[in-house]
Amino acid sequence: MNQQSATTTTTQDAGRYGLPQHALQRIAEAVTLAEGKTSAEIRVVVTRAPLVQHPFFSILWASLAALVLPWLIVLAYPMPALSALALQATLFVILAAALLMPGMAEKAVPRLALKAAARNAAIETFLSYGIPQTKGRTGILIFAAARERLVEVVADDAAHGPLGAAAWRDICDAVAARARQGSLAEGLVAGVEKAGDLLAGPLPRKPDDRNEMPNHVVVL
Structure with missing residues (x-):
């Protein structure tokens, strides 16, 4: 597992972060299209809770x-x-x-502390959603902390091996570029599309591939 630096029953106020229901559906559709190019599994999780909650x-x-x-x-x-x-x-x-x-x-929380908290939260989410259990260890997670405007990508071994950390930085940059323009949803769509393009080379779609993880966005 390597890292780089939404069914939802909790989407009622996700619109505050630019993630109304239609935007979540658009991201899910982007995941479906991206996975049509690759045997890898892509999961998107957005957290609205503060990364650092203690005083x-x-x-x-x-x-x-x-x-x-x-x-x-x-x-x-x-x-x-x-x-x-x-x-x-x-x-x-x-x-x-x-x-x-x-x-x-x-x-009052330093930016470096927020980035470290985002990395830790992304790894915990990667593990808790069973992404390392995908066939062939090809799963990746795109994790966005909406309040702090931070993005992390965690990739399993078979995905990270042929691509390396530079690929995950490219995905983070794709999300951040659109998010800075005021649209986290469009940023996540761009990140998913970038992931599909990058993964399609070393991990192309196979005739017997099946969808091992849900494509909807998880909003925490």
């Missing part, structure tokens, strides 16, 4: 700021040590409360 980074930044900033003030305006400690505590409480507010907590 660790909000508390971290508030702690660092409360640790450093008061002493810079002390250098300019000397004060007793107890007063400086009280200032630290007050600053920590104010900053922590502000950074834990809805919307602010997500902004």
Whole structure:
């Protein structure tokens, strides 16, 4: 298994991310057409939940700021040590409360941490949906984190071997290019089409191939 960096009962509010029912159907149709070119299996999963859901980074930044900033003030305006400690505590409480507010907590998470979380979530999804169990180990997953606008591709051994990481970056780029223009659905269609074209070379469709996984998009 290698990686690169929607039946749905949960599609009711997916439209907020540019994924109304007709868009999900269009992506599913793109998967069907792409798999008509290749023996590989393509799965598309979109998650709407935050990749990082705990307040660790909000508390971290508030702690660092409360640790450093008061002493810079002390250098300019000397004060007793107890007063400086009280200032630290007050600053920590104010900053922590502000950074834990809805919307602010997500902004406190570094981009590198989000990318690492996206990779981990994609691998977990790849495994939980049984993609490594496909015949010939040819399954790939296109995983999109809608809130964070991140895309990951996880490919099983038989798909990754002949194509390599560059192919998965091309798929991610195809999704991201359209998503930046405001259409995640069109981005996913483009990514699926790119996957079909890339996989058709080393893994062409065979007469006895059968569809081993559903083609609909999973929205989490």
